[in-house]
Amino acid sequence: MTLALFPSCVLPGCTTPVVHVGEPCEGCREVFGPMLQSAAGPALTDEQITYRDSTTRSAYQVQRWIREDLR
Ligand SMILES: [Zn+2]
Numbered sequence: 001m002t003l004a005l006f007p008s009c010v011l012p013g014c015t016t017p018v019v020h021v022g023e024p025c026e027g028c029r030e031v032f033g034p035m036l037q038s039a040a041g042p043a044l045t046d047e048q049i050t051y052r053d054s055t056t057r058s059a060y061q062v063q064r065w066i067r068e069d070l071r
Contacts, residue, residue, distance in 0.1 A: 004017070006018060007046060008049075009027075010022050010043075010044060010049060013060075022044045022049070
């Protein structure tokens with residue numbers, strides 16, 4: 001884990017910096033438009049986002065290893 005000056009966008013896979021933890025970046029707001037809606041509860045914390053995305057990051061890493069092995 002690395003420390004960052006700004007938190008990343010809340011959407012999985014997007015690393016664009018944002019001002020507040022749990023908010024989407026402007027690019028995701030523009031791309032997803034009205035499909036992107038606020039959750040009914042409080043915004044996710046940094047720890048919750050890290051936990052939620054851990055399996056996605058692991059899957060991406062495995063895909064990278066497979067692609068590198070196929071070269
Ligand atoms: Zn984003």
